[in-house]
Ligand SMILES: Nc1ncnc2c1ncn2[C@@H]1O[C@H](COP(=O)(O)OP(=O)(O)O)[C@@H](O)[C@H]1O
């Protein structure tokens with residue numbers, strides 16, 4: 001079993017998009033739980049078509065006896081079969097934020113470990129407590145970057161902190177790629193980790209978000225879904241080659 005953290009230095013790079021699509025595909029490999037630990041700005045539940053949760057991770061952080069009630073089961077209707085994804089969402093409550101004891105997070109994850117084959121954590125951006133505690137609660141950290149220097153250099157800082165904390169950064173996921181081949185090499189060198197996924201910039205992501213269905217479920221034949229499939233195969237340890245392609249191939253699809 002593996003606890004996988006999806007992190008980044010900068011916000012808005014695609015952590016939630018990647019967490020939801022990766023976790024959806026991991027259900028094809030084993031039982032999967034997706035946790036929204038972006039407690040200040042949670043939005044994972046909307047991505048999966050759930051309402052603002054009545055009972056959420058915030059309640060579990062206050063009182064662990066809420067755990068089972070805070071886990072929601074989402075049915076994913078893939079073309080050939082239906083899979084279930086468990087989701088532990090966060091909820092938006094400014095009041096609750098003041099009382100949160102994030103230190104309990106690690107214990108909660110430890111308690112869930114034996115129930116699932118994969119746990120994916122959608123982590124807050126940066127290096128605050130909503131990022132650091134989930135990072136140290138994980139086995140493998142993946143850093144999401146966009147093909148631009150600012151986002152890569154911010155993730156470089158997260159890598160350094162993960163290294164100091166003894167957490168393994170297993171790879172970099174480049175999101176919103178439009179054929180910037182040189183940025184792939186730049187990211188690998190600057191961060192000091194391997195690229196494990198290249199996900200193109202695609203309007204389909206936004207459309208599917210609005211419908212509350214991850215693109216890999218809604219449009220499994222699309223190019224972007226294939227890229228998510230390759231990322232997932234890489235993460236589960238299959239032998240896939242992730243090769244950057246140029247602008248022309250991006251434009252031609
Ligand atoms: N590959 C992509 N192509 C196009 N838009 C994307 C892609 N990935 C993310 N986005 C968009 O970028 C915005 C931020 O993505 P999100 O996953 O919420 O980032 P984060 O969780 O890192 O803040 C959203 O509006 C989302 O639809």
Ligand SMILES: [Mg+2]
Pocket residue numbers: 015016017038043122
């Ligand atoms: Mg997010």
